[in-house]
Amino acid sequence: MAQSFSANSHDTAALTARIEKRWAFLMVSIIALLVAIMIFTGLHWAMMPPSRVETIDPSTLHVSGEFVESNLGSAVEPNGSVTVRIVGQQYSFTPQCIVVPSKTPITFRVTSADVIHGMLITGTNINSMVEPGYISTFKTEFERAGDHLMPCHEYCGVGHEAMWANVKVVDKDVFSKMAANTRRLTCDL
Amino acid sequence: MISNRRLVLAHFWLAFAVFGLAILLGEWQMFIRSPLHGWLHNPDLYYRSVTAHGTVMGYVFPTLVAMGFGYAICELSLDQPLIGRRWAWVGYAMIIVGSVAAVVPVALGLDSVLYTFYPPMIGNAFYYIGVVLVVVGSWVWVVLMGVNLNAWKRAHPGAPVPLPMFANVAAAYLWGWTAVGAALELLFQILPVALGFSNTINAGLSRVLFSWTLHAIVYFWLMPAYIAFYTIVPRAIGGRLYSDTMARVSFALFLVFSMPIGIHHLFADPQVGSGFKFIHSVFTAMVTIPTLLTVFTICASVEIAARLRGGKGVFGWLKALPWDNPQMLALAFSFVMLGFGGAGGLINMSYQLDSTVHNTQWITGHFHLIFGGAVVIMYFAIAYDLWPHLTGRAMQDLSLIRTQLWLWFVGMIVTTFPWHYVGILGMPRRMAYFDYSAPGLSGEGITVIMSTVGGALLVVSALLFLLILYRNHSASRAETTPFTFSRAIHEPTSLPLALNGLGLWVGLMIALTITNYGYPIAQLIGLHDAQVPAVFIGGKR
Amino acid sequence: MNGDRPRLISLRNPWFTASVGAISILFVFTVFVGFVWLPSAQNDALFKGLLNAICSAAGVPKAWLSEASPPIQPKTPVSSVVLTPDMLGGASSGGSIGRGATLALRCTMCHGARGVSAANTPNLAGQYAPSIYKELRDFQSGARTSAIMAPMVVGLSDQDLSDLSAYYASLPRSNAPPAQQVHSEPNIVATGSPMRNIAPCGSCHGDLATKLGAPWLGPQPREYLKSQLEAFANGSRHNDISAQMRNIARNMTADEINASASYYAGSR
Numbered sequence: 001m002a003q004s005f006s007a008n009s010h011d012t013a014a015l016t017a018r019i020e021k022r023w024a025f026l027m028v029s030i031i032a033l034l035v036a037i038m039i040f041t042g043l044h045w046a047m048m049p050p051s052r053v054e055t056i057d058p059s060t061l062h063v064s065g066e067f068v069e070s071n072l073g074s075a076v077e078p079n080g081s082v083t084v085r086i087v088g089q090q091y092s093f094t095p096q097c098i099v100v101p102s103k104t105p106i107t108f109r110v111t112s113a114d115v116i117h118g119m120l121i122t123g124t125n126i127n128s129m130v131e132p133g134y135i136s137t138f139k140t141e142f143e144r145a146g147d148h149l150m151p152c153h154e155y156c157g158v159g160h161e162a163m164w165a166n167v168k169v170v171d172k173d174v175f176s177k178m179a180a181n182t183r184r185l186t187c188d189l
Numbered sequence: 190m191i192s193n194r195r196l197v198l199a200h201f202w203l204a205f206a207v208f209g210l211a212i213l214l215g216e217w218q219m220f221i222r223s224p225l226h227g228w229l230h231n232p233d234l235y236y237r238s239v240t241a242h243g244t245v246m247g248y249v250f251p252t253l254v255a256m257g258f259g260y261a262i263c264e265l266s267l268d269q270p271l272i273g274r275r276w277a278w279v280g281y282a283m284i285i286v287g288s289v290a291a292v293v294p295v296a297l298g299l300d301s302v303l304y305t306f307y308p309p310m311i312g313n314a315f316y317y318i319g320v321v322l323v324v325v326g327s328w329v330w331v332v333l334m335g336v337n338l339n340a341w342k343r344a345h346p347g348a349p350v351p352l353p354m355f356a357n358v359a360a361a362y363l364w365g366w367t368a369v370g371a372a373l374e375l376l377f378q379i380l381p382v383a384l385g386f387s388n389t390i391n392a393g394l395s396r397v398l399f400s401w402t403l404h405a406i407v408y409f410w411l412m413p414a415y416i417a418f419y420t421i422v423p424r425a426i427g428g429r430l431y432s433d434t435m436a437r438v439s440f441a442l443f444l445v446f447s448m449p450i451g452i453h454h455l456f457a458d459p460q461v462g463s464g465f466k467f468i469h470s471v472f473t474a475m476v477t478i479p480t481l482l483t484v485f486t487i488c489a490s491v492e493i494a495a496r497l498r499g500g501k502g503v504f505g506w507l508k509a510l511p512w513d514n515p516q517m518l519a520l521a522f523s524f525v526m527l528g529f530g531g532a533g534g535l536i537n538m539s540y541q542l543d544s545t546v547h548n549t550q551w552i553t554g555h556f557h558l559i560f561g562g563a564v565v566i567m568y569f570a571i572a573y574d575l576w577p578h579l580t581g582r583a584m585q586d587l588s589l590i591r592t593q594l595w596l597w598f599v600g601m602i603v604t605t606f607p608w609h610y611v612g613i614l615g616m617p618r619r620m621a622y623f624d625y626s627a628p629g630l631s632g633e634g635i636t637v638i639m640s641t642v643g644g645a646l647l648v649v650s651a652l653l654f655l656l657i658l659y660r661n662h663s664a665s666r667a668e669t670t671p672f673t674f675s676r677a678i679h680e681p682t683s684l685p686l687a688l689n690g691l692g693l694w695v696g697l698m699i700a701l702t703i704t705n706y707g708y709p710i711a712q713l714i715g716l717h718d719a720q721v722p723a724v725f726i727g728g729k730r
Numbered sequence: 731m732n733g734d735r736p737r738l739i740s741l742r743n744p745w746f747t748a749s750v751g752a753i754s755i756l757f758v759f760t761v762f763v764g765f766v767w768l769p770s771a772q773n774d775a776l777f778k779g780l781l782n783a784i785c786s787a788a789g790v791p792k793a794w795l796s797e798a799s800p801p802i803q804p805k806t807p808v809s810s811v812v813l814t815p816d817m818l819g820g821a822s823s824g825g826s827i828g829r830g831a832t833l834a835l836r837c838t839m840c841h842g843a844r845g846v847s848a849a850n851t852p853n854l855a856g857q858y859a860p861s862i863y864k865e866l867r868d869f870q871s872g873a874r875t876s877a878i879m880a881p882m883v884v885g886l887s888d889q890d891l892s893d894l895s896a897y898y899a900s901l902p903r904s905n906a907p908p909a910q911q912v913h914s915e916p917n918i919v920a921t922g923s924p925m926r927n928i929a930p931c932g933s934c935h936g937d938l939a940t941k942l943g944a945p946w947l948g949p950q951p952r953e954y955l956k957s958q959l960e961a962f963a964n965g966s967r968h969n970d971i972s973a974q975m976r977n978i979a980r981n982m983t984a985d986e987i988n989a990s991a992s993y994y995a996g997s998r
Binding site: 012013016017019020023024027028030031034035038041042047048049050051052053054055056057058059090114115116118120121122123125126127128129131132133134135136137147148149151152153154155156157158159160161 | 232233236239301303307308309310391392393396431432434435455456457458459460461462463464466467470471474475477478481482485486489535539540541543544545547548549614615617618619620621622623627629630678679716718719720721722724726
Binding site for chain 3: 228229230231232233298388445460461462463464465466467468471472475620622623624627630685686687688690692693694696697701704708709712716718722723724725726727
């Protein structure tokens with residue numbers, strides 16, 4: 001844009017149009033690059049947002065099905081992976097304290113018993129909406145042992161500010177010792 | 190000349206008055222959440238405040254600004270009296286009635302559902318009816334803008350539609366179609382439950398319908414600012430608009446791309462498939478293109494002003510800019526905030542990165558920076574530019590205006606940057622208080638104090654703004670030169686059909702709505718299993 | 731239409747062909763990537779096979795493709811009451827108050843002639859009908875254990891329980907001033923403690939919002955409130971759906987349990 005400017009010149013119309021086109025081309029290229037990065041990430045690390053659409057009746061979660069209270073928490077699957085089932089409700093997650101092993105494929109299955117909730121686990125990119133009528137399923141793996149907070153991140157009523165849960169990631173062998181005694185693990189008090 | 194000054198002033202004054210009240214709520218929210226204040230003994234007060242703040246700032250304030258500005262543009266650029274002035278007053282009255290109907294039950298604690306509604310939580314029906322009235326009132330404006338443009342085109346066959354009106358009508362049509370999503374949600378899902386005809390609701394469908402509105406509404410908020418970029422700022426700083434055609438292309442692209450992208454708000458939702466999430470992600474990337482074109486055209490226009498003022502060199506021309514001119518200052522601040530906010534937006538729209546920030550304070554920071562910062566500062570600039578023509582009195586407080594703009598800019602940066610930061614740490618939004626003594630949160634208290642301080646600057650700035658406008662009404666009368674919009678270097682003498690009307694672009698917008706939203710909506714409507722019991726809110730003794 | 735006039739929607743209009751063409755290409759490309767290409771990188775049964783992948787990416791609802799183990803059943807009975815706004819015939823009382831009054835004769839010994847108790851048993855006058863109904867059903871199913879209440883509810887039909895609930899809900903609450911007006915709320919009641927997942931009591935129990943099934947608390951006998959909080963805390967009472975009350979009570983200290991019980995009892 002450093003070229004000298006003269007409003008009178010008849011060539012300026014063509015000139016401005018040419019510069020403009022060059023800029024537009026550059027911008028479209030940048031956006032195309034961003035999209036290409038998204039596609040590459042999606043292919044190379046197989047990363048993408050959840051896609052499973054599955055419905056459930058929120059008023060009967062506690063009566064039957066996989067979200068009955070005795071089935072909540074972390075379950076070791078035959079293939080060695082862990083499934084964590086969580087119910088969100090005004091104003092707590094059950095289990096309140098979730099224990100999972102590190103370096104193990106983990107599948108979360110979460111649903112809501114009443115209104116829309118959300119969950120994120122601090123220090124990770126685990127982040128999901130929790131909606132009544134639908135089951136949120138997503139997979140992840142924790143690298144290291146450590147403690148995380150798990151707040152509800154969607155306004156769910158007057159008690160929303162108190163809806164905090166905890167996540168404890170423990171070493172794989174510590175977890176398998178814990179799993180020897182019980183089939184559904186939590187770290188609730 | 191504006192022959193309907195009272196109409197325009199009424200819209201602007203109401204807009205800025207409710208803005209002044211809502212910003213006080215915003216600052217109060219920041220204060221009581223910060224370590225400077227103990228935990229609120231009635232957390233519902235906070236949620237009422239958030240509901241009112243969001244409803245006013247999201248629905249009432251920008252809508253009134255767009256409408257008032259639109260009526261002014263209509264007369265100023267078409268040079269014909271506004272057709273349907275009586276209808277315009279009817280729309281205005283509907284917005285007042287709707288706002289009151291919405292805010293009273295919120296203040297009483299009957300509707301702490303936030304401005305995003307969040308079914309299956311259901312509050313008092315009057316809140317929803319009020320919001321519907323506000324939207325219907327604004328639709329009156331949408332229709333009037335179309336009617337006025339078409340009347341002008343009939344009277345001037347083949348003549349190029351003035352750029353301001355082209356952009357203004359694009360904004361109107363965008364809003365008209367955008368509001369349909371939330372309107373469907375309110376009329377067919379929420380109100381039947383709130384009025385007692387039904388007890389169940391599909392919350393997933395509600396979120397999809399609301400996303401139809403929720404993203405494009407941001408571009409509707411943005412439109413007056415962009416109109417000012419193109420048609421006011423270059424003239425006000427003594428330059429020329431670099432390209433009229435590019436301006437039209439940008440507005441046309443906004444119309445096409447800002448609507449069928451809302452599912453990027455739902456990346457973390459369980460009721461939409463990943464394929465549609467990807468489509469919306471890519472189309473969201475596309476909507477940055479008109480903004481990037483705008484940045485170029487406006488920077489070039491500004492450079493023209495500098496060179497006309499004797500600026501030299503590759504960057505030396507920056508010094509020749511009229512930095513004491515409020516329009517120049519507002520534009521520069523707006524672009525800086527747009528830059529940061531836009532960069533954040535690219536993270537939000539990305540298919541994978543979104544999950545690190547979804548629904549955290551980052552998001553609050555993002556839209557406050559873009560809307561409250563880049564856009565609202567241009568609302569100020571618009572008011573400063575139009576006011577002398579509305580009151581017939583000269584704007585005298587130039588240094589006060591500069592102070593006000595500086596305060597707004599600094600205040601917005603100080604408010605929103607800490608929000609972005611704690612968002613990455615995982616601080617959730619919309620909580621009435623935090624336990625900063627907890628190990629996981631101990632570092633976040635100081636950032637909330639920073640935001641509170643930033644918010645205080647914003648309050649001072651807003652009060653200054655209102656004061657400046659108010660004082661102008663009693664300033665000495667001045668012969669104002671007739672209002673003009675910027676002139677392009679090459680004013681169009683004839684335009685291709687596509688750029689002299691909005692038919693093609695509206696058609697594409699609707700077509701993309703069908704392709705991008707059709708299946709998810711149709712499928713969720715058919716999903717009767719996902720009808721869940723409503724949860725009625727509000728105290729009951 | 732006049733053939734000479736340029737038309738907007740026409741293949742001869744380059745603006746039309748370029749914009750529609752470009753957007754169509756973009757759309758087809760994104761559909762291909764989003765529905766076919768990206769799913770192909772996923773190692774997940776959800777996306778096995780082209781048609782299956784396309785359906786999954788479109789969000790067609792499906793049941794969990796079960797590699798999961800069957801649900802673990804509870805060892806002790808849990809509440810099986812389904813709480814919805816439609817229960818008990820909706821907001822307008824579905825139960826018969828008159829019939830409920832007759833049935834309630836058996837309850838007067840403990841719960842008072844008009845639902846206001848003299849002993850350390852709950853006051854039922856003015857209690858929310860769904861809350862009474864839920865507890866009665868839980869006593870019947872054994873989800874809530876009580877040596878006194880269990881025999882009282884044997885043989886009562888569902889209609890009986892509805893009528894009883896409607897009757898007690900219709901009675902005026904005791905004249906004692908609501909606790910809220912006597913003295914200010916202790917912090918644990920007003921604000922709870924967010925990091926311990928204790929929400930303000932009023933966010934479910936009627937002061938700020940009413941959660942279906944949660945009872946109105948004030949005033950209730952202090953000893954009753956205290957014993958119930960302790961029972962929730964140690965898990966001996968477990969008929970709260972999905973542990974919603976146990977999650978709170980087990981995080982409360984003994985002092986906090988005392989303070990909140992005193993507050994809702996209306997005593998100093």
